[in-house]
Amino acid sequence: PAGHVNPTTGGGIAGAAYAGTYAGEQAVRAISEGDVSEEALWHYNERVMDHFGARYAGLDVYNVLSTAVDVDDLMGLLASLPGEKLAEALYSGTTSFGPTLLAKTAKDSFGYWGQILHFYKTKNLADELMEHYARYPRRPEALDVWQEQRDALMDDIYEVTGADPKY
Numbered sequence: 598p599a600g601h602v603n604p605t606t607g608g609g610i611a612g613a614a615y616a617g618t619y620a621g622e623q624a625v626r627a628i629s630e631g632d633v634s635e636e637a638l639w640h641y642n643e644r645v646m647d648h649f650g651a652r653y654a655g656l657d658v659y660n661v662l663s664t665a666v667d668v669d670d671l672m673g674l675l676a677s678l679p680g681e682k683l684a685e686a687l688y689s690g691t692t693s694f695g696p697t698l699l700a701k702t703a704k705d706s707f708g709y710w711g712q713i714l715h716f717y718k719t720k721n722l723a724d725e726l727m728e729h730y731a732r733y734p735r736r737p738e739a740l741d742v743w744q745e746q747r748d749a750l751m752d753d754i755y756e757v758t759g760a761d762p763k764y
Contacts, residue, residue, distance in 0.1 A: 601645075604657040612649055619644045635737050643733060651730030658723035658754055662716075665760035674709040678702060715757070722754045 601612035623641040627633045682698055706713065729750055734743045755762050 601649075602653075604653055604660040612653070615648055616641075616645055619648075639735075639737055643735060646730055646733040650733070651727050654730045655723045655727035658719060658726060658758075661754060661760045661763065662719050662758045664763070665758045666712075670709070670712055674706065674712050677706040677709055679705070718757050719754070722750065722757055726750050726754070 601616050602609035603612065619641050623638055623644075624633075626640075627637040630637065679698060679702055726747070729743075729747055732743070734740050751762070751764070754760075
């Protein structure tokens with residue numbers, strides 16, 4: 598089913614299993630209540646968005662970005678960063694660095710500041726998109742407005758990433 602595949606790994610078994618469970622549960626509820634209208638089945642959409650849909654939408658922003666990033670530039674940026682120190686900081690649960698490491702990282706990554714800013718802007722848009730998905734409409738009548746807002750965010754994402762629209 599659409600939207601049930603993790604856009605960064607291609608995995609979809611868990612998403613499909615949850616979606617199937619949610620669909621079955623909602624169908625049973627709707628049938629037992631004698632109302633199989635779109636409104637009665639809508640809770641399925643909410644559950645998918647609450648559980649993994651918003652997260653997958655946010656991850657997909659990085660998938661979009663990857664289609665527009667020059668691999669050589671990315672490899673150069675990664676090589677300029679203190680990988681071991683970053684890994685240690687992330688592993689220990691902190692991302693705070695001392696002034697010496699910050700200065701060295703800034704100096705070593707000098708030619709890549711544009712890419713770093715590009716990634717930062719992309720990350721902010723991914724966060725905005727996830728926040729938007731967290732406000733997924735609770736009723737079908739509100740979907741059109743929600744989709745228009747989502748499409749505007751996606752336009753911003755394509756503009757910032759430089760990627761061609763894929764949807």
